[in-house]
Amino acid sequence: MRLSQILFVTLRDDPADAEIPSHKLLLRAGYIRRIGSGIYAYLPFMWRVLQKVSQIVREEMNTTGAQECLLPQLQPADLWKESGRWDTYTKAEGIMFSLIDRREQQLGLGPTHEEVITAIARDMIRSYRQLPLHLYQLQTKFRDEIRPRFGLMRGREFIMKDGYSFHVDEESLKKTYQDMYQAYSNMLRRAGLAFRPVEADSGAIGGSGSTEFMVLAEAGEDEVLYTEDGKYAANVEKAVSLPADAETSPFTSYEKRETPGTDTIEKLSSFLKCSPTQIVKSVLYQTVYDNGVTVLVLVSIRGDQEVNEVKLQNELTRLAGNYDAKAIIALTVPNAETQQTWAVKSLPLGYIAPDISDEYIAGSKQVHAKFVRLVDKTAVDLKNFVTGANETGYHVVGANWNEQFKLPESIVDLRKARPGDRAIHNPEQTLSSARGIEVGHIFQLGTKYSQALGATYTNEQGEEKPLVMGCYGVGVSRLAQSAVEQSYDKDGIIWPVAIAPYHAIVTIPNINDAQQVQIAEKIYTELNQAGIETLLDDRDERAGVKFKDADLIGIPYRIVTGRAIANGKVEVVERATRQSQEIAIDEVITTLKQWVTAAIEVKN
Numbered sequence: 001m002r003l004s005q006i007l008f009v010t011l012r013d014d015p016a017d018a019e020i021p022s023h024k025l026l027l028r029a030g031y032i033r034r035i036g037s038g039i040y041a042y043l044p045f046m047w048r049v050l051q052k053v054s055q056i057v058r059e060e061m062n063t064t065g066a067q068e069c070l071l072p073q074l075q076p077a078d079l080w081k082e083s084g085r086w087d088t089y090t091k092a093e094g095i096m097f098s099l100i101d102r103r104e105q106q107l108g109l110g111p112t113h114e115e116v117i118t119a120i121a122r123d124m125i126r127s128y129r130q131l132p133l134h135l136y137q138l139q140t141k142f143r144d145e146i147r148p149r150f151g152l153m154r155g156r157e158f159i160m161k162d163g164y165s166f167h168v169d170e171e172s173l174k175k176t177y178q179d180m181y182q183a184y185s186n187m188l189r190r191a192g193l194a195f196r197p198v199e200a201d202s203g204a205i206g207g208s209g210s211t212e213f214m215v216l217a218e219a220g221e222d223e224v225l226y227t228e229d230g231k232y233a234a235n236v237e238k239a240v241s242l243p244a245d246a247e248t249s250p251f252t253s254y255e256k257r258e259t260p261g262t263d264t265i266e267k268l269s270s271f272l273k274c275s276p277t278q279i280v281k282s283v284l285y286q287t288v289y290d291n292g293v294t295v296l297v298l299v300s301i302r303g304d305q306e307v308n309e310v311k312l313q314n315e316l317t318r319l320a321g322n323y324d325a326k327a328i329i330a331l332t333v334p335n336a337e338t339q340q341t342w343a344v345k346s347l348p349l350g351y352i353a354p355d356i357s358d359e360y361i362a363g364s365k366q367v368h369a370k371f372v373r374l375v376d377k378t379a380v381d382l383k384n385f386v387t388g389a390n391e392t393g394y395h396v397v398g399a400n401w402n403e404q405f406k407l408p409e410s411i412v413d414l415r416k417a418r419p420g421d422r423a424i425h426n427p428e429q430t431l432s433s434a435r436g437i438e439v440g441h442i443f444q445l446g447t448k449y450s451q452a453l454g455a456t457y458t459n460e461q462g463e464e465k466p467l468v469m470g471c472y473g474v475g476v477s478r479l480a481q482s483a484v485e486q487s488y489d490k491d492g493i494i495w496p497v498a499i500a501p502y503h504a505i506v507t508i509p510n511i512n513d514a515q516q517v518q519i520a521e522k523i524y525t526e527l528n529q530a531g532i533e534t535l536l537d538d539r540d541e542r543a544g545v546k547f548k549d550a551d552l553i554g555i556p557y558r559i560v561t562g563r564a565i566a567n568g569k570v571e572v573v574e575r576a577t578r579q580s581q582e583i584a585i586d587e588v589i590t591t592l593k594q595w596v597t598a599a600i601e602v603k604n
Contacts, residue, residue: 001502001535002535002538003536004538006045007030007043010028010552011027011028011030012028013028014027014028015027017034020151020153020219020485021484022151022153022219022482022484022488023150025484025492025552026151026152026484027151029492029493029552029554030045031045031553032046032151037148037156038149039155042477045501046480048501048502049480049500050159050476050477052499052500053191054159054161056498056499057187057474060183060187061136066134066136066165067133067134067136068135068136068137069135069137071117074107074108074109074110075107075109075110075113076105077106077107077108078106079116079119079453082115082453083115083449084452085327087290087327087329088327088328088329090108091290091329092290092327092330094144094146095143095144095145096108096143097142097144109142110142112141112162113139113162114164115449117164118164118450119453119455120135121467122450122455122456125166125455125457125467126457126458127457127458128168128458128459131167131457131467132166132167132172132176134163134164134165135164135165136162136164136472137161137163138161139159139160139161140159141158141159141160141162142156142157143156143158144156150219150221150481151481152478153221153437153478153485154221155477159475159477160473160476160477161473161474162473163180163471163472164469164470164471165470166467167467167470168465168468170446170468173446174444180442180472181211181442184197184213184440185197187440187474188215188479190600191483191496191499192483192496192499193439193479193482193483193486194216195213195214196213196216196224196434196436197214198212198213198224198226198233198238198436199233199235200234209444210441211441212436212438213438213439213440213441213474214235214436214437214438214439215436215437215479215482215485215486216434216435216486217482217486219435219437219485220437220485221437221438222236222435222437222438223433223434223436224236225241225417225421225431226431226434227423227429227430228429228432231425231426232429232431234417235438236308237308237310237311238310239431240417241417241418241422241423241424241431242422242427243302243305243378243415243421244277244304246277246302246378247277247278249383249384250273250274250278251274251278251397251398252398254397254404255397256394256395256396257272257394257396257397258394259271259394260393261393262350262393262395263349263351264350265279265281265303265304268303269303272386272395274397275304276302276304277304278303278382278385278386279303279304279385279386280301280303280379280382280399281301281303282298282299282352282353282354282388283298283299283301283307284296284297284298284333284347284349285299285312285331285332285334286330286338287316287328287331288329288330288331289323289325289326289328290320290325290326290327290328290329291326292366293325293366293367293368294366294367295316295323295368296334296361296367297312297371297372297373298352298354298356298374299376300374300375300408301378301415302376302382302415305376305378306415307376308414308416308417309331311414311415312414315374315410315412316372341367342362342367343360343362347360348390348391348392350388350392351388351391351392351393351394351395353387353396354373354375354405354406355406356371357390372410375407375412376411376412376414376415377411377415378415380401380407382401383400384397384398384399384400385398385399387399417431418431419431419432419433437478438475439474439475439478439479439482440472440474441472441473442470442471442472442473443472444470445471446468447466447467447468449469450466450468450469451466455467480499483495483499484554487576488554491552492551492553492554493553494575495554495555496599497596497600500556501533501553502534502535502555503555504532504533504555504556504557504559504592505535505536505553505555505557506520506523506561507537507550507561508520508537508561509560509561511539516565519561519565519570520559523559523570523589527588530592530593532592537549537550547560550575551575554575555575556574556599557592557595557596558573558575559572559592560572565585568585570583
């Protein structure tokens with residue numbers, strides 16, 4: 001393709017609304033254009049990248065025996081109400097675009113397709129003989145992000161591959177899950193990306209186990225905790241670890257002490273001259289379930305630890321049935337204004353003890369009249385600890401469980417793992433931290449959706465059983481931008497060869513030089529005929545402008561028909577290394593073909 005004929009406009013300066021390097025570069029290099037908040041047009045260069053990523057995804061999926069299909073973007077609300085996720089996605093997370101059509105029917109724009117695919121399975125799968133079955137699609141998805149940012153990383157419209165498998169049992173599911181683990185690893189390796197598979201939280205998708213595939217990059221929104229021995233890696237939301245050992249308490253007897261102005265752990269430990277590891281802090285949360293019931297939750301945890309709110313939400317979701325609910329639509333630390341809606345009297349915030357009385361709560365149909373009390377494992381074994389006295393300006397010291405305070409029945413892991421913690425699999429290993437961009441996620445769903453929607457099959461014994469399901473997603477447009485975030489320099493993008501929009505660009509320094517033009521045209525034509533996707537920069541621009549644009553758009557190889565042609569050679573510059581060499585004109589085609597082929601095959 002001739003650059004003079006392409007829709008190609010570059011920007012000299014970074015756009016004001018672009019925050020991370022990949023977003024800035026894709027806009028500056030003319031790959032994408034912002035149409036609205038979180039909405040982007042994929043321009044010709046970007047579309048070629050997306051097609052190449054999609055092709056890699058298709059090849060790896062097809063190799064596993066998965067079958068491609070295309071599911072509707074518009075989804076009836078009734079399906080989502082059957083699964084119990086309508087309120088979660090439209091109210092709690094609020095990421096589903098919902099609308100009412102002219103027949104007064106509720107619809108949603110699909111952020112994901114578990115309900116649709118399960119409805120299809122319900123209608124079409126009858127017997128174990130049809131299983132296992134794996135369907136996938138490449139489709140535009142929609143999510144009403146509260147704060148769209150980072151370009152294609154967190155947009156409101158994006159391209160995704162999502163796949164769904166159906167099985168007779170968990171053993172069959174795990175086999176496909178492992179196949180997808182390998183297929184996803186192959187996809188990212190072939191795309192030329194450095195990545196790390198990590199244990200992950202299943203979130204609103206649900207299921208028993210899941211793995212995220214993280215592209216390692218400083219601008220990644222996710223924190224990954226891992227060990228250097230390569231035997232553990234997890235998203236910080238899911239990560240577990242051994243906390244630092246608690247120090248011995250300096251207090252040997254129980255007493256109440258005046259502790260003015262000590263409403264934080266730092267102030268309290270300084271005032272009492274004790275370690276935060278000997279303090280039990282009680283954190284108050286307010287949970288609203290999808291049936292409107294509000295539940296107050298008191299979490300007791302060691303003073304030096306933080307509550308992992310993802311783990312907390314998962315625990316409270318498991319308790320939803322106790323309140324005739326299915327899902328959580330809000331989990332917050334209630335402010336003073338919110339407390340007024342249910343508190344009988346003012347709470348001694350910062351001085352709350354694990355046994356604070358339920359009398360603080362005004363019960364009603366919408367407010368559960370008792371605190372749900374949870375204790376993190378880090379607080380259970382503490383002796384002679386410090387905690388609140390349920391009175392502003394006072395704490396107690398030398399307290400013990402089941403002496404001064406009843407140990408809550410629900411002992412759970414709610415702490416947030418952090419860098420420096422010891423690993424559970426080997427305490428000699430400590431957790432390190434890296435930033436990552438989630439580009440893929442695979443789930444073992446089990447029977448969550450098949451049971452909710454009544455999707456069953458008949459087994460060999462003639463019994464009707466719920467289908468066992470898996471779910472597998474890859475963000476195609478996110479993957480493309482993450483490649484830029486991982487590989488760029490001060491001059492522009494450095495595309496991996498396998499997904500670059502073009503493999504090479506032939507640059508004519510002076511289009512008024514007939515010999516330069518003639519040789520460039522010849523090389524351009526022959527490279528394309530040899531299967532090397534090549535651009536020809538035939539614009540009437542200064543050589544410096546052309547070189548800068550070639551660097552900005554990130555084409556892997558630049559061929560320059562400049563002064564070297566007097567010696568029967570052209571200059572070839574590799575974008576990734578900036579290495580330049582002169583190659584005989586009649587050897588350019590063979591050399592470039594070898595380089596491109598080698599660069600792609602080494603990743604296969």
